[in-house]
Amino acid sequence: MKIKTQSKKVNRAWLNDHVNDPYVKLAQKEGYRARAAYKLKEIDENLGLVKPGQLVVDLGAAPGAWSQYLRRKLAPGGAAAGELKGTILALDILAMEPVEGVTFLQGDFREPEVLARLEQLLAGRKADVVVSDMAPNLSGIDSADTARISHLVELALAFSMGHLRPEGALVAKVFHGGGYSELVKLFKETFRIVKPLKPKASRDKSSETFLVGVGLKSPRP
Numbered sequence: 001m002k003i004k005t006q007s008k009k010v011n012r013a014w015l016n017d018h019v020n021d022p023y024v025k026l027a028q029k030e031g032y033r034a035r036a037a038y039k040l041k042e043i044d045e046n047l048g049l050v051k052p053g054q055l056v057v058d059l060g061a062a063p064g065a066w067s068q069y070l071r072r073k074l075a076p077g078g079a080a081a082g083e084l085k086g087t088i089l090a091l092d093i094l095a096m097e098p099v100e101g102v103t104f105l106q107g108d109f110r111e112p113e114v115l116a117r118l119e120q121l122l123a124g125r126k127a128d129v130v131v132s133d134m135a136p137n138l139s140g141i142d143s144a145d146t147a148r149i150s151h152l153v154e155l156a157l158a159f160s161m162g163h164l165r166p167e168g169a170l171v172a173k174v175f176h177g178g179g180y181s182e183l184v185k186l187f188k189e190t191f192r193i194v195k196p197l198k199p200k201a202s203r204d205k206s207s208e209t210f211l212v213g214v215g216l217k218s219p220r221p
Helices: 002-020 022-030 037-047 065-073 112-122 142-163 180-190
Strands: 055-059 087-092 102-106 127-132 164-175 191-197 208-216
Touching: 022 037, 037 065, 037 164, 037 191, 037 208, 055 065, 055 112, 055 142, 065 087, 065 102, 087 112, 102 112, 112 142, 127 142, 142 164, 142 180, 142 208, 164 180, 180 191, 180 208
Parallel strands: 055 087, 055 127, 087 102, 127 164
Antiparallel strands: 164 208, 191 208
């Protein structure tokens, strides 16, 4: 019974924090599906990654907040609907409500056939930016969770090596802890510029951070 009581307290505390979270309120006000939009917004504003006319790939897109931000960034005047100057391809294992102008593919990025379908949508074009908010369901077992997280980041890196323009950028969610230093090493082996960033919209208690790589060192033809 103590466990259940503690769980209820934790849930109440989380709900209270969530309801009073300024980024949650801002997302509701500005029409974003999740507060996560402000993580990508801060990263982009710091580094100037997303520009009209680009092709952007959004991995782990559901519920769609990052795609919404990208859509507004590629639209004249930052509009959430209407004209779009660029292309956004989004993918997630979960279903996602449509975002106007965004081509969504539902499937597991770890499966070769899903990757092949995404490559078909690219139609030989190279992406300017790849953003990955992919994260596995965590088990609480550190070694297993570290391996799952690292695997998804490594897949995003491999995809970027094959499908980014030479001056392109990858933004990937990672977690501090086991495996983090190895992922930083992989980024540094892949990109000329590597920056770790923890946006203000990432909760203080979270070990979540983002690695940004810009400019492939050895792009594939």
